[in-house]
Amino acid sequence: MNDDKPIQHSLSRREFVQGMTAATLAALASGQPHLLADESLPTPPPTADACILLWMAGGMAAPETFDPKRYTPFEVGVPSEQILCTFPAIDTAVDHIKISQGLENVARVMDRGTLVRSHVVADLGNILHSRHQFHWHTGYVPPQTVAAPHIGSWIARLLGPRNPAIPAFINIGQRLDGVGEAEELKAFTTAGFLGSEFGPFNLPFPNDAIAAVQPPKGMTPGRFANRERFLRKLVDESPAKNLASDYHQESMLRALGNAYRLLSAKERDAFDLTKESPESVEKYNTGRFGLGCLLARRLVESGARFIEVTTEYVPFLHWDTHENGHATLVEMKKQIDRPIAQLVLDLEQRGLLDRTLVIVASEFSRDMMIEGVPGSTASDQSRARTDVMKEMVHYGLHRHFTGSGSVLLFGGGMKRGFLYGETAPERPLLTTKDPVSITDLHATILTAMGISPKASFVVDTGETGLFGGPRVRKDHPRVETYGDVDELNAVIGLARCEPLDAGIDSLLATIQNDLFDLGAQLASPQPDRVGTQRITADHVAALESAIDRHESGLPPLTAFILPGGTRGAALLHLARTVCRRAERRLVALMESEPIASECLIYLNRLSDLLFVLARAANHAGGCEDVLWQSK
Known part of the structure; x- marks a missing residue:
């Protein structure tokens, strides 16, 4: 305590x-x-x-x-x-x-x-x-x-x-x-x-304690x-x-x-000290403290x-x-x-x-x-x-x-x-x-x-502790940012519950682990001191390679597309929008706090990859992309 x-x-x-x-x-x-x-x-x-x-x-x-x-x-x-x-x-x-x-x-x-x-x-x-x-x-x-x-x-x-x-x-x-x-x-x-309900029942005057626990005189039920x-x-x-x-x-x-x-x-x-014998009261009665001991x-x-x-x-x-x-x-x-x-x-x-x-x-x-x-x-x-x-x-x-x-x-x-x-x-x-x-x-x-x-x-007081750092409000920009990264990870996890291509599912599993590391890095004002895993240029390069690999098997884009098609593809589009929001939060956070630039680049490239993977999920499921129709 x-x-x-x-x-x-x-x-x-x-x-x-x-x-x-x-x-x-x-x-x-x-x-x-x-x-x-x-x-x-x-x-x-x-x-x-x-x-x-x-x-x-x-x-x-x-x-x-x-x-x-x-x-x-x-x-x-x-x-x-x-x-x-x-x-x-x-x-x-x-x-x-x-x-x-x-x-x-x-x-x-x-x-x-x-x-x-x-x-x-x-x-x-x-x-x-x-x-x-x-x-x-x-x-x-x-x-x-x-x-x-x-x-x-x-x-x-x-x-x-x-x-x-x-x-x-x-x-x-x-x-x-x-x-x-x-x-x-x-x-x-x-x-x-x-x-x-667990607070004190206060009785400042022990000789008047009984008055605190009985209805006023003449009070009917x-x-x-x-x-x-x-x-x-x-x-x-x-x-x-x-x-x-x-x-x-x-x-x-x-x-x-x-x-x-x-x-x-x-x-x-x-609570009624008058129930005590005069002899008993006399043994204690040195004043309020003495009567308090008797009470x-x-x-x-x-x-x-x-x-x-x-x-x-x-x-x-x-x-x-x-x-x-x-x-x-x-x-x-x-x-x-x-x-x-x-x-x-x-x-x-x-x-x-x-x-x-x-x-x-x-x-x-x-x-x-x-x-x-x-x-x-x-x-x-x-x-x-x-x-x-x-x-x-x-x-x-x-x-x-x-x-x-x-x-x-x-x-x-x-x-x-x-x-x-x-x-x-x-x-x-x-x-x-x-x-x-x-x-x-x-x-x-x-x-x-x-x-x-x-x-x-x-006790929830509207604050949380940063990893290796101080306690801050839960609407602190850093908390908002790693919260969006956590939400992104959750949406990707939901997408993986759908029957996706094995290669896509394996790639998403790797990305989920990377996002966990990214969240820990963003939750740490001093990530080097607390030893969190870091997002590096190698992580960014892996995303760019995956974009090229999966995009090569897709038909070229001839129009804007809308989220939809298979359920898995729609969820990957949802993940893309959450990723974009996390990227915007991170841009704002970097205005006031030092964050490694690789974190921002990673989120930017990940949103592009999620767009490509949503198309790939539709393609693998035999479902065409949902095209935007101009009026």
Whole structure:
């Protein structure tokens, strides 16, 4: 599901939004994506049936959470470069693993999970949270030519729902309107080219989740059914309908049908937090994130497949610490510590942890001094720049760091009490052992869920790849030209299905192979580099010899002739007209791109040969040429 395209480093927020808007439109216009079936790819045995992603949106600093370094307490005058970490380390349930102060509850369940300290993400140049979150959630480096699906949508599409009444992909805690970078967030909170039915069911406020899955108070069954019909009519009349392919229109309607079924299903009680005891709510209730974890537990119990719970990304808030980082993280740890630990314990107590993969992750880490990685061109985005500590606003890790990070995984077949990877003990805090990329992490998640990491889809976006060259539009002059050559080959193949003279049939078989080589040559911007067969002067000479040989046995022409006679002759005349069109296309292409002149000469002589062969086919079949009659 991942791509390996070169990373575009210089991309502004406006360019990102513009690119993602175009990608969304391209996805709507695309047809049904087809899974590339490869019988050689074994399906891994699943170790998890459900996945909960706990997303620390904004860039959780690993040295302040799960990879503590040398601790330096705040003191006026301390050099900034001396500070690696602003919290002391604490012991955990695993002897050789320490984490940061403020995560005491998580420390007590560390023996149930794997801690990865060597997570590395791409240096995308300008640090834009939206770009890095897009990359992490989709596996694709932006910008893309078509909207890429969230990993939750991949899982929803490939595995389907565990319970048909419960959405397979549920997104909890993130507002997609009314916050900064809303459009950028929408760019990856989507099913993209997979279709709306596999997109997230968004619940920004977990304590109000029940309102999203029940009809308004006082709504009668009749009015409820009428409203559903009205909504379908609105979808049908939406301007997006004119932009969307049949597949995506149908996917929108299926998504609407799924939502309608949920509104009348008994399973909707899973969304109602008032069904929990006050004691249970209190264990989780540190705010929206904590209640989101409680809701996630209830939804997994009811059959949800993939759930993301986020601390919510809002620029310069929560984990996005550009100043006053230490004080902010004191509060953030209060929000996440108890709910994460309680979720693990509750799943374990209910016998669900072994089959539920719980992931704690973020788009990148943070550092006191380095923006990006050493040598990065990323601009310094700290709002608390200082050489020495002067006040508490300066105390914290205020720069984005991509050279290392931490990911925590519980349940779902992950090793217990296990530490993977290492980072340097002193700045720069780069990964020094067993790096884990986003691709590696996605492969781990998909494998645990029983999905081959190499699973991929083909999506028709109106582009095609040239042989050994770039992707271009399907109406590109080069594509039009080799398309005509391919059509010519097909018409000759059709003519050969007729009872032609053995000598003519043998000659046409040779020409078909030559045309295949010609098509490959035209499809290659650099045919010498990719090693395609070339049309040469020898090929042209062979055509001229064949013209002379077959024309010598025909009566001389005394008038213009029309296509017709035997069916074989008529098809050869059709091939001649397609050949002429291919020749005209090639003339136009050669105005803008370097093409060997032998290609054009070959098509010109081939059209003459096809004319002669059409006459020869009529002659061999005892049928006279069809003459043009002047008025």
